[in-house]
Amino acid sequence: xxxxxxxxxxxxxxxxxxxxxxxxxxxxxxxxxxxxxxxxxxxxxxxxxxxxxxxxxxxxxxxxxxxxxxxxxxxxxxxxxxxxxxxxxxxxxxxxxxxxxxxxxxxxxxxxxxxxxxxxxxxxxxxxxxxxxxxxxxxxxxxxxxxxxxxxxxxxxxxxxxxxxxxxxxxxxxxxxxxxxxxxxxxxxxxxxxxxxxxxxxxxxxxxxxxxxxxxxxxxxxxxxxxxxxxxxxxxxxxxxxxxxxxxxxxxxxxxxxxxxxxxxxxxxxxxxxxxxxxxxxxxxxxxxxxxxxxxxxxxxxxxxxxxxxxxxxxxxxxxxxxxxxxxxxxxxxxxxxxxxxxxxxxxxxxxxxxxxxxxxxxxxxxxxxxxxxxxxxxxx
Amino acid sequence: xxxxxxxxxxxxxxxxxxxxxxxxxxxxxxxxxxxxxxxxxxxxxxxxxxxxxxxxxxxxxxxxxxxxxxxxxxxxxxxxxxxxxxxxxxxxxxxxxxxxxxxxxxxxxxxxxxxxxxxxxxxxxxxxxxxxxxxxxxxxxxxxxxxxxxxxxxxxxxxxxxxxxxxxxxxxxxxxxxxxxxxxxxxxxxxxxxxxxxxxxxxxxxxxxxxxxxxxxxxxxxxxxxxxxxxxxxxxxxxxxxxxxxxxxxxxxxxxxxxxxxxxxxxxxxxxxxxxxxxxxxxxxxxxxxxxxxxxxxxxxxxxxxxxxxxxxxxxxxxxxxxxxxxxxxx
Numbered sequence: 001x002x003x004x005x006x007x008x009x010x011x012x013x014x015x016x017x018x019x020x021x022x023x024x025x026x027x028x029x030x031x032x033x034x035x036x037x038x039x040x041x042x043x044x045x046x047x048x049x050x051x052x053x054x055x056x057x058x059x060x061x062x063x064x065x066x067x068x069x070x071x072x073x074x075x076x077x078x079x080x081x082x083x084x085x086x087x088x089x090x091x092x093x094x095x096x097x098x099x100x101x102x103x104x105x106x107x108x109x110x111x112x113x114x115x116x117x118x119x120x121x122x123x124x125x126x127x128x129x130x131x132x133x134x135x136x137x138x139x140x141x142x143x144x145x146x147x148x149x150x151x152x153x154x155x156x157x158x159x160x161x162x163x164x165x166x167x168x169x170x171x172x173x174x175x176x177x178x179x180x181x182x183x184x185x186x187x188x189x190x191x192x193x194x195x196x197x198x199x200x201x202x203x204x205x206x207x208x209x210x211x212x213x214x215x216x217x218x219x220x221x222x223x224x225x226x227x228x229x230x231x232x233x234x235x236x237x238x239x240x241x242x243x244x245x246x247x248x249x250x251x252x253x254x255x256x257x258x259x260x261x262x263x264x265x266x267x268x269x270x271x272x273x274x275x276x277x278x279x280x281x282x283x284x285x286x287x288x289x290x291x292x293x294x295x296x297x298x299x300x301x302x303x304x305x306x307x308x309x310x311x312x313x314x315x316x317x318x319x320x321x322x323x324x325x326x327x328x329x330x331x332x333x334x335x336x337x338x339x340x341x342x343x344x345x346x347x348x349x350x351x352x353x354x355x356x357x358x359x360x361x362x363x364x365x366x367x368x369x370x371x372x373x374x375x376x377x378x379x380x381x
Numbered sequence: 382x383x384x385x386x387x388x389x390x391x392x393x394x395x396x397x398x399x400x401x402x403x404x405x406x407x408x409x410x411x412x413x414x415x416x417x418x419x420x421x422x423x424x425x426x427x428x429x430x431x432x433x434x435x436x437x438x439x440x441x442x443x444x445x446x447x448x449x450x451x452x453x454x455x456x457x458x459x460x461x462x463x464x465x466x467x468x469x470x471x472x473x474x475x476x477x478x479x480x481x482x483x484x485x486x487x488x489x490x491x492x493x494x495x496x497x498x499x500x501x502x503x504x505x506x507x508x509x510x511x512x513x514x515x516x517x518x519x520x521x522x523x524x525x526x527x528x529x530x531x532x533x534x535x536x537x538x539x540x541x542x543x544x545x546x547x548x549x550x551x552x553x554x555x556x557x558x559x560x561x562x563x564x565x566x567x568x569x570x571x572x573x574x575x576x577x578x579x580x581x582x583x584x585x586x587x588x589x590x591x592x593x594x595x596x597x598x599x600x601x602x603x604x605x606x607x608x609x610x611x612x613x614x615x616x617x618x619x620x621x622x623x624x625x626x627x628x629x630x631x632x633x634x635x636x637x638x639x640x641x642x643x644x645x646x647x648x649x650x651x652x653x654x655x656x657x658x659x660x661x662x663x664x665x666x667x668x669x670x671x672x673x674x675x676x677x678x679x680x681x682x683x684x685x686x687x688x689x690x691x692x693x694x695x696x697x698x699x700x701x702x703x704x705x706x707x708x709x710x711x712x
Contacts, residue, residue, distance in 0.1 A: 040551060041551060042550050042551040042553055043546075043548050043553070044548030045549075050548070051462060051464050051465075051536075051542070052542070054537050054546060055533065055537055081691070081695050081696055082688055082692060083691075084691070084695040086695070113532075114531045115533060115547075115553050115554075116526070116530050116531035116552070117530065119510070119528060120530050122511075122512075122528045123509055123510055128510045128511050129509070129510065130508055130511045132664075132672075133506065133508055133534075134507070134667060134671055135508075136509035137671065139509055175692040175693040175695075176689055178688075178692045179685055179691075179692045179693075180688075183681060183684050183688055186684065190674070191671075194667065194671065197667040197670060198507050198538045198663045198666075198667035199537055200503065200540055200662075200666075201663070202537075210666060210670055338537075340542055341542055343461070343462065
């Protein structure tokens with residue numbers, strides 16, 4: 001393999017206080033206030049959760065979609081370290097940082113949603129755990145992965161703190177940490193799909209399949225690359241940096257490979273199960289299915305040709321579409337295609353939405369602070 | 382180019398491993414569970430129910446639940462569905478002129494809504510912390526609030542919509558029927574069956590209840606028969622009554638591997654709110670998938686081994702590179 005020489009990561013620098021961080025800060029403060037209300041008065045005081053819809057956007061968006069958006073670190077690390085594509089190395093740290101925030105907040109988001117959060121230690125207590133539960137597998141794996149990711153990312157902090165010898169010691173075992181960091185997300189991202197299986201007949205046929213784990217894994221990887229495209233474009237424009245097209249163009253081709261694999265499995269499964277008919281029924285579910293499918297299919301047209309993949313605007317748009325498609329797959333499975341009987345409906349309450357928005361604001365805020373003060377993004381030539 | 386071939390090979394191998402894992406492996410298949418031989422349950426016969434709701438009130442009292450209001454004056458307990466404080470409810474089906482009881486067209490019917498105590502419950506399979514458990518002898522699906530983390534996966538999983546969470550309480554619990562297991566030590570049994578004036582709700586061993594249900598299905602409509610009340614095998618409280626017109630279906634005999642609460646009705650079960658369920662449970666499918674992917678953690682460890690091998694080979698070269706980078710940075 002050719003020896004790739006990259007610019008070393010370096011802090012971007014600049015002021016931490018600006019319009020973006022100020023807005024993000026206000027949104028985070030708002031979230032904190034609403035969470036205080038939630039913990040004092042109960043889940044019903046700030047959410048529209050009800051007996052028919054026990055899970056709302058805090059579970060589906062903050063945790064299930066949030067963690068899938070946070071698969072950039074895993075997808076890129078797999079490419080670089082497992083498939084030995086060292087040329088993508090400059091993308092690892094920024095992607096990992098976004099993942100670190102996505103997952104840490106998804107983990108925190110779970111606590112906000114737990115109705116009896118003080119009992120959460122039972123999740124790790126041998127006398128309590130239920131090895132048959134998909135939720136148990138998800139919880140253990142996500143917790144482990146958050147810890148693994150902080151270790152994976154720690155060289156960034158160690159470099160800045162001048163702890164080179166600690167960093168060197170850590171680097172001797174880093175290969176194992178990285179390996180763990182690819183296996184754990186494969187496990188829980190697939191299991192997030194398996195969560196739907198036990199809901200059985202309550203799930204609309206278009207999203208009710210034993211192949212759920214494979215669908216969720218393939219889309220998580222695809223979304224991981226999509227997020228990297230999105231995040232690289234946003235970081236370049238916000239920090240007025242050169243866009244890394246020499247990396248993003250070939251990366252997007254790999255992403256399309258996973259996308260095609262997903263679409264083959266998705267439609268193969270629907271056809272084999274004979275569920276395609278319900279996609280043509282005049283229903284909200286069918287409409288949402290086609291919207292979801294359109295988001296997945298459009299990038300094939302948009303950046304199917306090599307020339308189009310050299311166009312940053314098209315890559316950016318394709319990235320957004322795939323993030324949206326993956327998000328819709330999850331919203332459709334867990335909320336739109338979830339039928340619990342007559343008389344129940346769910347749409348998130350304003351405070352509920354503000355908490356979710358606050359979570360994303362916290363991610364943006366953290367990303368800005370860390371990239372400005374710690375060596376994450378490659379130094380500009 | 383070797384590098385690109387490696388990449389493709391890796392993708393293919395990974396995909397193959399996953400497909401092999403997801404495709405059902407008979408060795409790990411988890412069969413749908415059946416009722417334990419001594420399973421306890423209820424038999425609800427909609428044709429005997431007069432809709433007096435004595436069972437609803439008795440359930441509230443036995444479980445110490447507060448009334449739930451749906452009317453402006455808030456005088457009576459009037460829940461519209463089961464909820465965190467209502468574990469048992471009588472619902473009504475009505476059609477057209479509502480002339481005849483237990484008739485689908487121009488008729489009406491009642492239906493009891495409470496935990497079915499499934500042979501293979503989705504809620505027990507779903508619960509990550511064993512707060513929802515199935516008693517190995519009685520088969521009662523019980524709830525332990527001291528373990529429950531309030532994730533509400535049981536609420537989402539149940540096809541009957543039974544476990545419900547108390548959203549209005551910062552320390553809310555899951556509420557569901559536990560067949561009054563807390564009253565057994567005082568010689569009592571399920572309060573709903575104890576108070577039922579017509580024997581529409583009958584308590585007993587599910588095997589006895591199933592035999593009783595089959596006996597009723599064999600009756601000629603309108604023919605006078607004896608119907609037990611309270612508890613099968615308890616003191617004789619039976620009475621005579623003309624048999625109703627039954628659908629030839631014991632709901633709960635086979636659904637999801639069977640339930641311990643059984644139901645008889647004159648009106649189509651889906652019409653009165655009972656879901657149409659296959660004989661295989663969702664819990665069995667879910668656990669088959671999980672145990673195939675994670676049996677003895679073989680697959681995760683195999684993948685971890687492969688990943689460690691690849692990473693060990695590739696990270697070394699990479700670390701040299703970052704070492705150079707750091708030197709450049711400091712220089």
